Amino acid sequence: MNRPGSRSGTTMNDVAAAAGVSQATVSLVLNDAAGTRFSEETRRKVHAAAHELGYRTNAHAKVLRDGVAGMIGFVGDFVATAPFAGKIIEGAQARAWEAGLLLLTVNTGGDKALEAASLETMLSYKVAGVVYAAMYHRVLDVPDVLAEVPAVVLNSRDRSGRFPSIAPEEELGGYTAAKRLLDAGHRRIAMINIGAVDGELPAAVGRYAGYLRALQEAGVHPDPALHRIGDGHEWGGFDNALALMTGPQPPTAIFCANDRTAWGTYQALAQLGLSIPHDVSLVGFDNQETLAPHLRPGLTTLELPFLEMGRRAVERLLGGAERDGSTEYFECPLVERDSVAAPPKTTSSHPKSPNQRTGNA
Amino acid sequence: MNRPGSRSGTTMNDVAAAAGVSQATVSLVLNDAAGTRFSEETRRKVHAAAHELGYRTNAHAKVLRDGVAGMIGFVGDFVATAPFAGKIIEGAQARAWEAGLLLLTVNTGGDKALEAASLETMLSYKVAGVVYAAMYHRVLDVPDVLAEVPAVVLNSRDRSGRFPSIAPEEELGGYTAAKRLLDAGHRRIAMINIGAVDGELPAAVGRYAGYLRALQEAGVHPDPALHRIGDGHEWGGFDNALALMTGPQPPTAIFCANDRTAWGTYQALAQLGLSIPHDVSLVGFDNQETLAPHLRPGLTTLELPFLEMGRRAVERLLGGAERDGSTEYFECPLVERDSVAAPPKTTSSHPKSPNQRTGNA
DNA sequence: CCGGGCTGGTAATTCGTATAACCCGGCCCC
């Protein structure tokens, strides 16, 4: 009764006994090992016995012998919890499964002790690699222990440059957003940011840089008064939108550096009686699926390609330890909805264009 | 080079050699095995060597011997992806970790083949049990293979009654929601449901039943015209709210059977120029964290206790295979915000109450 | 009649850990 493994289920020995062959034969037959020959009769008996007894291979025994496990560790700070980032896990898991691997996930909630302990456990399970994921894009310090195993940093960058990283291409995203508004004809384009542009938030810094580049490329001189720092939440959008639209020279379009900020902006514009996109055009960022498609009108925004990023993280892990520490950037595609239109013709305080259409109200 | 396990890291034998003792001694010392005696000197040497060499136990070898692994399987349909249900994983993981266990998670996305395959893999890893989770509360069929291992159904109920299940207490939730509105003084209380009440959606059926019970208990005769079936999304809320409020006898309060429906209702009411909670009071359901707290005004709603449910699922798994197939229901606490007030005094089309306050506009 | 090759399989070993069984020297006690 105290014998370990007493409830371990059917083993190869049981199958061998039932089929009247040796354990080695069972192993070779079931694995269809190359370069071996067994009679059809024997194969049949083995398969029949295995099926009969409900044989299932003991993964631990296999790993112990082979030295490599069929699991990948996935540790994140709040990834499983973050409302929109579940996709990142989904992508990682999908790719892992294609390679026949399972994901060992831990959500540390920012607890460094838990993080360290779970990494230890993962390593003791001989995971084939570890994906170290962050809820939001930042520069972070990777635990040293990860040097012992293939590891990649996901949705962030490794400060030390030791590990390959995967992150969204923020600057291009900002550029795309601003360009979309420029292409629609806007010239006074505000941006409500989600953090300081001299801080450590690549999203805030990059998206702003892209916004500036687009403006300059279009020959529009950026007005500092049109760039405002929000908090990344509704209030940041609400307050800043209110301030912008009631200011001396209100913009005709606003680039909100994330969707929640955009939501706050919707609410502020509604309060002011301004319509989207007729009076003001809007572009968001994140394509938060519980939000962006459901706003009225639907929010045109940029999508964080979490699914692909998750996939790629595992892909890179599997591709061997290319210990190059390079960062791979993922483009954020523009998702068109209905929050962008041409600027209103009436508010044109700078009648620049000579051949202005004969405007009927 | 082809030797398996060549990169397997330090083993107990290495430690034993370094410390000048036998492998058994290392095992006994490191595990602090009861009933054994070793000199302090030996213990020190062993620990020193282990630390020196960076020894880490090989979990697979241990499991192989002991027969039971330190992992719990977690398979869900869309749980990892669903925006609000990440908490369910978080809770499960937290409880598992307290028991020193890791979660092996798979998100099947509804793919039955993937589900079967990953369950096989989990079982081959000798998981201590499996949590079978569903994105939304329903009655489902559990794969037979789960009978081989402790298993519990999470956020749904097992049709066969073989497995313990954990689900939210929908009826009480509906009752609480309606009672909150009754207590605020409302008598014409509508409900916009998220599905048919004769269907297989316990949330729709249960919440409606609770709503009815609260009304009847308060002596309010339910008006069938005030119960409407939506689709669970914004449009269901929008359309039905519009219909309700423009009907012959509009309600003074609406119970929306989920938060997204409530959001649609907000939008409809805004369009009609009605204010919440002054003109109409609202109660939602789900306490979706990306939505409910951010609406204006904040939505009073019922919270699905996912964190606790996740915890409890693992707890029940660990508590041994109480193969009782009973369902354990979790109460949904009311989360007060600002969408409920007393009914407007002016619209009282049924002057029932004799001592009506002298209403000033 | 002997050797070689082929067919169809088996015995033995390995992975890393836990643990039951055992062993040896010294001390105490009768």
Place this chain on the structure above:
DNA sequence: GGGGCCGGGTTATACGAATTACCAGCCCGG
């Protein structure tokens, strides 16, 4: 002075699967 016992370890084995080396026939050619 011998047996018991205790402190301080060691030896051996099992867990389940994969794999290498080997083995027993049998056939065929020279």
